[in-house]
Amino acid sequence: MFLLGTVKFSVEPITEILIEVVIGSLVILVTWLILSKKKCAIHNPCSSRTGMEVNHITHRKSNDGIGLVFFGKGEKEFEMDQLFASQAEVLGKGTFGCTYKANLEGKDALVIKRLKTRPRAFGKEKIEDLGGMVHENLLPLKAYYHGEDETLLISNYMPMGSLSHFLQGRTSISLNWHVRRKIAYGVARGIEYLHSQGPNVCHGNLRSSNILLTNSFDARVSEFGIAQLLPAESKLNCIAGYRAPELANANNTVSQKTDVYSFGVVLLELLTGKPPKHGVSEDLPKWVISMFQEKPIIDVFDQKLLTNQDMEIEEQMFLILQLAICCTFQYPKNRPSIAVVANRIRDICYSGSS
Numbered sequence: 001m002f003l004l005g006t007v008k009f010s011v012e013p014i015t016e017i018l019i020e021v022v023i024g025s026l027v028i029l030v031t032w033l034i035l036s037k038k039k040c041a042i043h044n045p046c047s048s049r050t051g052m053e054v055n056h057i058t059h060r061k062s063n064d065g066i067g068l069v070f071f072g073k074g075e076k077e078f079e080m081d082q083l084f085a086s087q088a089e090v091l092g093k094g095t096f097g098c099t100y101k102a103n104l105e106g107k108d109a110l111v112i113k114r115l116k117t118r119p120r121a122f123g124k125e126k127i128e129d130l131g132g133m134v135h136e137n138l139l140p141l142k143a144y145y146h147g148e149d150e151t152l153l154i155s156n157y158m159p160m161g162s163l164s165h166f167l168q169g170r171t172s173i174s175l176n177w178h179v180r181r182k183i184a185y186g187v188a189r190g191i192e193y194l195h196s197q198g199p200n201v202c203h204g205n206l207r208s209s210n211i212l213l214t215n216s217f218d219a220r221v222s223e224f225g226i227a228q229l230l231p232a233e234s235k236l237n238c239i240a241g242y243r244a245p246e247l248a249n250a251n252n253t254v255s256q257k258t259d260v261y262s263f264g265v266v267l268l269e270l271l272t273g274k275p276p277k278h279g280v281s282e283d284l285p286k287w288v289i290s291m292f293q294e295k296p297i298i299d300v301f302d303q304k305l306l307t308n309q310d311m312e313i314e315e316q317m318f319l320i321l322q323l324a325i326c327c328t329f330q331y332p333k334n335r336p337s338i339a340v341v342a343n344r345i346r347d348i349c350y351s352g353s354s
């Protein structure tokens with residue numbers, strides 16, 4: 001059980017830790033009781049265990065180190081002139097700069113992120129590291145442009161849009177539990193892959209608008225690692241609602257544990273259907289805990305998930321809720337690693353018959 005190994009006492013306020021330990025112990029007990037009834041045949045919903053593509057990435061660099069650089073094995077698909085001449089629409093202004101959709105004639109649409117700050121020294125090498133990260137649950141970088149005045153990151157446009165687009169009701173499609181748990185597991189595996197690249201590698205800005213969906217509702221996490229390209233921005237990132245409490249301290253920066261916190265908030269969004277900032281000031285994790293004290297647990301869940309009265313689904317939702325609470329524990333050392341989280345989601349959701 002993941003929690004026992006991570007809980008340690010220290011000089012921090014003892015009451016806060018005691019609350020986390022009590023919640024954690026309950027999680028362990030209930031999880032053990034429920035899962036001990038289940039069989040262990042694992043049905044992995046994804047094609048491969050690791051999700052890593054077998055193709056090794058080959059970087060194609062411009063000769064002078066400045067200009068357009070493509071990742072992968074494909075041919076150079078376009079020139080900068082074509083990109084600048086294309087029809088572009090603004091998708092939004094995010095933490096790291098403006099994002100455009102570019103329609104090039106006869107080609108699939110592209111997304112271009114124009115970084116508002118120039119990456120620090122060695123930024124190009126770091127972008128190339130990001131371009132080498134390939135996993136089926138990450139949206140790969142297709143190319144980047146590093147010019148005299150600006151840096152652009154280029155990826156494929158995902159027509160289905162983001163998870164937040166679906167959860168915040170901007171479409172009439174309502175995601176059922178099977179889709180939501182697949183997204184949760186996919187995101188966990190994508191982040192697990194990122195974290196496996198080194199102890200300091202993290203996403204740094206995980207949120208539901210950075211989880212893009214394929215036509216079959218598979219998750220592709222975007223914007224990974226940009227926070228670490230632009231360290232000056234890393235304080236600003238992780239917008240309110242997804243930001244782990246320790247980032248309030250000016251000495252702390254994003255880390256694998258702050259990713260786990262943000263992932264816990266995404267899990268809560270999937271379970272409750274509510275935005276990460278619930279009400280005027282209340283964070284979703286706090287709202288969920290306050291609901292425990294006042295109402296039956298079932299009232300926490302998105303009512304759209306409760307229409308079938310399926311006991312097995314409700315049991316899974318309950319267990320994933322407990323996991324989300326562990327991910328959003330106040331103290332980073334009490335949070336599980338993302339690898340443990342991914343395994344728990346697999347055990348909870350895919351170890352039975354469904």
Ligand SMILES: Nc1ncnc2c1ncn2[C@@H]1O[C@H](COP(=O)(O)OP(=O)(O)OP(=O)(O)O)[C@@H](O)[C@H]1O
Nearest residue numbers: 091092093094095096099111156157158161162209
């Ligand atoms: N490759 C993509 N395909 C489709 N939509 C995308 C793609 N990349 C980003 N978007 C969408 O474009 C919008 C603007 O993205 P942008 O990254 O600028 O802002 P954000 O994700 O809201 O904020 P932040 O950059 O702080 O994470 C978001 O709604 C996002 O979901």
